[in-house]
Amino acid sequence: MFSTVKDDNFYYPIPDVLETDKLKLVPFIPALHAEPTLSSTNTASWHYIPFGPFSSTQDFIHTFYENLFHLNQSNTLFIGLDKTHPDPLTHSPTPAGICGYVHTDPSNLLTELFVLVFPRSQRTHVGSHMVGLLMRYALNIPDKGGLGLRRVQWSANVKNEGSVGLARKMGMRDEGVRRWARVLVVEKGEGGNGVQRRRGDPREECPGRDTLGLAICWDEWEDGGKERVERILSM
Numbered sequence: 001m002f003s004t005v006k007d008d009n010f011y012y013p014i015p016d017v018l019e020t021d022k023l024k025l026v027p028f029i030p031a032l033h034a035e036p037t038l039s040s041t042n043t044a045s046w047h048y049i050p051f052g053p054f055s056s057t058q059d060f061i062h063t064f065y066e067n068l069f070h071l072n073q074s075n076t077l078f079i080g081l082d083k084t085h086p087d088p089l090t091h092s093p094t095p096a097g098i099c100g101y102v103h104t105d106p107s108n109l110l111t112e113l114f115v116l117v118f119p120r121s122q123r124t125h126v127g128s129h130m131v132g133l134l135m136r137y138a139l140n141i142p143d144k145g146g147l148g149l150r151r152v153q154w155s156a157n158v159k160n161e162g163s164v165g166l167a168r169k170m171g172m173r174d175e176g177v178r179r180w181a182r183v184l185v186v187e188k189g190e191g192g193n194g195v196q197r198r199r200g201d202p203r204e205e206c207p208g209r210d211t212l213g214l215a216i217c218w219d220e221w222e223d224g225g226k227e228r229v230e231r232i233l234s235m
Contacts, residue, residue, distance in 0.1 A: 002030040002061060007069065010076040011106045012147050018137055020233045022084050023129040028069070028077040028098060030061045036095040037079070040118040048160040048191050049116065050182055050209075074104040077114075080130045082121060096121035099130045101138070103153075110151035111138055115166070122162070125235065131170050132229045139221040153215040155181075157191050164212055170232070171225045172214040181211035 006014060006027035018025040034057050046052030051068070054060040069077045077100040081093035097117040104111040113134055117127045140146025154172055156163035168174075184192055184207045192207025216225055 004031040018133040025078040028079050033079045048157040075102045096126040109149045112153045132233045150218045155211050158210045158212045167214045171228050172216045175213045178211045180208045182209040
């Protein structure tokens with residue numbers, strides 16, 4: 001039986017909705033959102049991501065949602081619903097992507113963003129609106145309806161031009177490349193760094209990934225970053 005309630009295992013309050021005129025984020029509920037997520041993605045969707053693809057809805061919920069998000073207090077997941085393309089039968093906004101906060105550290109007032117835009121919604125407003133809504137909630141001070149975090153960061157495979165471009169568009173700055181930051185499964189070798197592995201390595205058959213780190217901090221947010229994001233969210 002899939003859960004029908006929103007995740008409550010996160011360091012911070014999880015809003016019931018974050019939205020713009022074109023898109024809204026709501027907490028990911030497995031019973032409502034797992035099957036639409038799987039049916040809206042394909043093998044290529046997970047190419048630059050350390051996990052996936054998934055063999056079934058049950059596999060997705062257990063491996064991805066439960067283990068990576070619900071059981072981890074530093075992570076929480078949302079689904080993005082595109083208000084510009086309502087379902088013709090229900091007239092409800094259509095699922096357009098998933099996103100959330102990961103590696104959240106309240107003691108240091110920081111979090112990292114996870115974003116996956118579904119194929120049919122790529123190169124639209126969806127990615128920037130999901131990121132902007134997450135940034136707004138994280139970086140605005142509590143008096144302005146936010147969490148008051150000091151740092152929002154982003155990690156992308158150096159080969160994932162779409163991910164890197166989106167982060168930069170939203171005002172994040174490059175902070176350097178972490179070499180050999182992840183071990184990739186063989187099937188995701190095209191995302192590897194292309195460097196030959198060392199003979200005798202415990203996972204010699206698996207390629208390595210170099211990760212570009214980007215971030216925006218509270219002072220950049222207050223010094224024009226907020227206005228930049230708000231302009232994008234108004235488009």
